Amino acid sequence: MRGSVLLMIFLPILSIAAASQKSAQRATTLGAWSIRWQPVQIVNGAPVLFQVKPPTRLKNLSGSWLWHDVLFTWDPANKIWYGLAGTSLETKPGTYPLTLVAESEQGKPLSYLKKVRVGAGKYRMVRLVVPARYTEPNPTQMQEINQDKALKDKVFLQSAPEREWSGRFLPPVRARVSDVFGTRRQFNGAVQSVHQGLDYRVPAGTPVSAANNGTVMLAGPLFYEGNCVVLDHGLGLLTLYLHLSEIKVKEGDRVTRGQQIGLSGATGRATGAHLHIAVRWQGVYLNPTTLFALRFR
Incomplete structure (x- = not known):
């Protein structure tokens, strides 16, 4: 009887622990890249400031967009990586992939691709x-x-x-x-x-x-x-x-x-x-x- 009582107490504890571990694993698995840019509406001829929040801490981050390297710097105060890029006046309207390559603090290689749209500017x-x-x-x-x-x-x-x-x-x-x-x-x-x-x-x-x-x-x-x-x-x-x-x-x-x-x-x-x-x-x-x-x- 005493063993049954202990088992009944112990099983819920195990269930809670397992659920917590599963939840933590899910949070790690579902961690996503957050990528924003200024200006929100990009046109040909515009400079672009990319702001990247990765799913984990990184040793380094680099990227490429429109056949140019995008060099990122880390802002510890805001916990964001910033990278300056731009579009030439000759850039045609369309969607262009921003490719990100990084290394986590644990040494794991990471990569991500985000499609970024460029519209047509009006010039006189x-x-x-x-x-x-x-x-x-x-x-x-x-x-x-x-x-x-x-x-x-x-x-x-x-x-x-x-x-x-x-x-x-x-x-x-x-x-x-x-x-x-x-x-x-x-x-x-x-x-x-x-x-x-x-x-x-x-x-x-x-x-x-x-x-x-x-x-x-x-x-x-x-x-x-x-x-x-x-x-x-x-x-x-x-x-x-x-x-x-x-x-x-x-x-x-x-x-x-x-x-x-x-x-x-x-x-x-x-x-x-x-x-x-x-x-x-x-x-x-x-x-x-x-x-x-x-x-x-």
Whole structure:
């Protein structure tokens, strides 16, 4: 009788323990990847900030999307992995897989695939008149243009492997936008380029600030860009500041977000005084307006 009583007491305890273990196993098994992104509606030409919460703690996380590597950094405060990516203006509307590869703290390899949709952005056309030398350069000017291209190609390949930026990116001036990203530009009656940046209508001599922390990779005059500063923010992300009347930094300088790097002007191919800022990520030009709206931690 006593044995029966003990058995009756012990069996429910075993059942509870087994249920708890099964529940824990189910929680582990059902653990899922949580992936979000900004902006919610992605269009061609937009930077994208992926936010990943994995099902377990990771040693590392990397990814690929639209044939580009996506490099993730860990935010311990929010327990989220952040990765910056982007879509070129040439990206066609459609669904593109984001492939994630990771290693857990226990050394187990993990992978996950998430389909991400890209829509079509709406971009306009503008007509501009500039001196003929900027649309029909002579042989001497073409030599200068080619030298500039070789220099820029070299600079664009030298991005630091670590993230240098911190927090949100800020506009370089406080002013009205005079021309948006993605505009098709007709110079002197012929379509010759797509506007791969953002123009601010500011008078010459307006202070221009760094959008975020970075290293000065280029600071000097170029044929089309005029006086130009290129900042490297790491992980393939660059910002470019064009048509400056004066440059306040030199190559190799480390700058902080909001630090003055130059004064606006009308040097290079410009129809008047203004500031042009461009954002370049792994060889792709992205919409600065969208970058400024991303909520970086």
